[in-house]
Amino acid sequence: MKMSEDKIKITPAKGRPMLHWVGKNPLDYVKGFPAQLVELFDPLNNAKIPEVPSYEDLKDNWHNLLFHGDNKDVLATLLEKGFRGKIDLIYIDPPFRSGADYVRKVELRGLKNLGWIEEGTSSILQQTMYFDIWNNDNYLQFMYERLMLLKELLSENGNIFIHLDQAVGHYVKVIADEIFGDNFLGEIVWYRYNKIPDKTKKLFFKMHDTILHYAKNRREHFFQSILSPTEKKIKRKKMKKIEGRIATIDENIEYMQELLLTRSVIDFIPDINVGSSKERVGFKTQKPEELLNIIISSCCPKNSIVLDCFIGSGTTARVAQKLGRRWIGCDINKGAIQLASKSLQKIINEQIKKEETKYSTFAIYRVNDYDLKILQTEAIELAVQHIGIQRTRTDPFFDGYLGKSLVKITDFNHPLTLLDLQLIQNELNIRREEDRNITIVCFGKELSVDPWIEEWNKKHPVNKIHIIELKTDKKYGSFLIRKPDEAKVKIERIDKTKANAIIENFISPTIVERLNMDNRLFKVKIPDFRCMIDTVLIDTNYDGKVFHIVYSDVPKKKDDLVRGGYEIEIPRSKTKIAVKIIDMLGEEVLVAEEV
Numbered sequence: 001m002k003m004s005e006d007k008i009k010i011t012p013a014k015g016r017p018m019l020h021w022v023g024k025n026p027l028d029y030v031k032g033f034p035a036q037l038v039e040l041f042d043p044l045n046n047a048k049i050p051e052v053p054s055y056e057d058l059k060d061n062w063h064n065l066l067f068h069g070d071n072k073d074v075l076a077t078l079l080e081k082g083f084r085g086k087i088d089l090i091y092i093d094p095p096f097r098s099g100a101d102y103v104r105k106v107e108l109r110g111l112k113n114l115g116w117i118e119e120g121t122s123s124i125l126q127q128t129m130y131f132d133i134w135n136n137d138n139y140l141q142f143m144y145e146r147l148m149l150l151k152e153l154l155s156e157n158g159n160i161f162i163h164l165d166q167a168v169g170h171y172v173k174v175i176a177d178e179i180f181g182d183n184f185l186g187e188i189v190w191y192r193y194n195k196i197p198d199k200t201k202k203l204f205f206k207m208h209d210t211i212l213h214y215a216k217n218r219r220e221h222f223f224q225s226i227l228s229p230t231e232k233k234i235k236r237k238k239m240k241k242i243e244g245r246i247a248t249i250d251e252n253i254e255y256m257q258e259l260l261l262t263r264s265v266i267d268f269i270p271d272i273n274v275g276s277s278k279e280r281v282g283f284k285t286q287k288p289e290e291l292l293n294i295i296i297s298s299c300c301p302k303n304s305i306v307l308d309c310f311i312g313s314g315t316t317a318r319v320a321q322k323l324g325r326r327w328i329g330c331d332i333n334k335g336a337i338q339l340a341s342k343s344l345q346k347i348i349n350e351q352i353k354k355e356e357t358k359y360s361t362f363a364i365y366r367v368n369d370y371d372l373k374i375l376q377t378e379a380i381e382l383a384v385q386h387i388g389i390q391r392t393r394t395d396p397f398f399d400g401y402l403g404k405s406l407v408k409i410t411d412f413n414h415p416l417t418l419l420d421l422q423l424i425q426n427e428l429n430i431r432r433e434e435d436r437n438i439t440i441v442c443f444g445k446e447l448s449v450d451p452w453i454e455e456w457n458k459k460h461p462v463n464k465i466h467i468i469e470l471k472t473d474k475k476y477g478s479f480l481i482r483k484p485d486e487a488k489v490k491i492e493r494i495d496k497t498k499a500n501a502i503i504e505n506f507i508s509p510t511i512v513e514r515l516n517m518d519n520r521l522f523k524v525k526i527p528d529f530r531c532m533i534d535t536v537l538i539d540t541n542y543d544g545k546v547f548h549i550v551y552s553d554v555p556k557k558k559d560d561l562v563r564g565g566y567e568i569e570i571p572r573s574k575t576k577i578a579v580k581i582i583d584m585l586g587e588e589v590l591v592a593e594e595v
């Protein structure tokens with residue numbers, strides 16, 4: 001996978017006025033990264049997948065793309081791979097509620113059907129999906145860089161929508177004005193009419209989001225007025241009520257024209273996270289498909305390319321898929337990619353049954369491997385909850401407070417070393433005024449650490465250092481250590497073209513441990529190991545590198561279990577069958593066998 005050494009030039013932003021923040025730095029050049037193909041959903045078996053997707057390779061033989069990685073790296077990679085000016089519609093819904101944690105609720109499967117729990121009391125495991133940890137300056141720089149890259153990717157007729165709210169909307173508007181010049185087209189207000197106001201708050205309760213609309217070129221952008229399905233329904237209702245009689249053709253035309261004007265206030269789409277919407281996939285910031293339906297139908301011609309580089313649960317891709325547009329998605333979070341992938345597989349399978357789809361294949365690529373980083377973020381958040389650390393979001397070095405002392409949480413992937421201590425010492429040298437003690441949270445420590453600390457504490461009456469070693473600490477001892485999932489799968493050839501794959505046992509130690517932590521009064525007994533399994537995927541000809549999803553078992557309802565046993569068609573010649581099991585926390589285990 002050789003990548004070119006060339007840097008990719010980014011056009012300077014020319015617009016006025018300009019917003020300034022500490023550390024503002026325009027993006028002059030970026031560099032692409034290798035994209036590693038990790039999973040392929042190709043139910044019709046017709047994809048010709050190049051290792052690294054370039055626009056040239058894909059343009060006449062398209063498959064949709066889902067990237068797991070930081071979107072800065074992914075967008076740079078797309079530019080390098082020839083996508084400059086090729087994207088017709090961009091919708092982004094970046095994180096914006098600074099300070100809030102976004103949590104994905106994870107439930108076990110099938111407990112109700114197994115008579116294990118009563119309705120409404122299902123045990124919920126919570127897995128932190130991502131944290132909005134930016135302070136304002138970092139956030140503005142973050143958005144500045146992404147918007148500059150997105151502009152490069154946008155086609156001459158392209159539209160971009162930026163979904164925000166009042167927390168940062170006004171800042172991002174000025175940044176976008178700087179980048180897109182005078183190509184601002186307007187602002188959509190999405191009124192979340194079904195949100196339940198909190199009467200205890202002393203303010204006008206926020207019931208809306210703002211979506212900024214820009215074009216690459218306001219004289220050439222694509223736009224068509226549309227009548228959304230919901231509006232059609234509303235219209236029918238209103239006609240009956242208002243008219244009380246059958247409308248004349250002229251009245252109808254007039255009424256249609258009024259409705260055809262796509263309006264800037266969308267007041268008829270409910271927030272799907274309130275109440276019980278069928279659309280919900282368990283992602284707190286999931287947006288309604290209808291909203292994307294309006295944006296994509298009105299601003300993106302059929303077969304054109306839609307990009308969402310903060311794809312979350314995959315809403316934009318789902319709607320693009322349903323509307324016959326090509327799509328590219330990206331998210332930094334593995335759980336989000338899995339949710340998106342799962343929901344897209346369902347839609348494509350349904351489309352295939354109805355012979356409706358042109359774009360039935362999608363591939364998942366990883367750009368710049370982020371797994372470790374995500375685990376680290378999750379681990380930190382768990383440690384924070386476990387110990388009761390008060391998190392600070394603004395300090396670039398320390399992670400929070402424990403009582404009066406400052407807390408530094410070190411990388412859990414290696415034991416605490418003298419180098420870590422040196423970094424803390426350097427930081428304290430800069431902060432001469434700092435008079436608080438320091439608590440270091442680590443997952444283990446090297447032998448040389450204790451004498452160093454003893455020496456330090458003798459010399460420093462202030463800034464004394466205390467260590468919490470999570471693995472052994474008496475007070476905080478039961479901290480969770482992530483152990484990989486384990487599965488026993490019997491894979492055997494039955495005859496020339498068929499094989500059996502039977503999951504005989506499966507355990508996710510993390511799920512069991514988390515359930516036990518939630519239910520301290522009794523030991524949790526999971527009635528069926530399949531309760532812990534979310535999805536089973538099978539590749540019948542696994543090459544050891546890229547997983548081609550040939551069979552997928554994704555139960556529609558949360559009360560259904562995966563089947564667990566599969567009779568599958570396989571090649572006549574010797575082949576390797578791989579079974580991938582994804583648990584309810586998004587972790588996966590792969591078992592492969594040659595038959």
Ligand SMILES: C[S@@+](CC[C@H](N)C(=O)[O-])C[C@H]1O[C@@H](n2cnc3c(N)ncnc32)[C@H](O)[C@@H]1O
Binds near residue numbers: 332
């Ligand atoms: C508000 S959510 C998007 C929700 C989405 N519109 C939906 O309907 O499900 C924002 C997403 O941006 C992702 N994200 C945050 N920073 C990112 C980055 N640097 N690169 C890629 N994705 C990122 C988060 O993981 C999260 O899934």
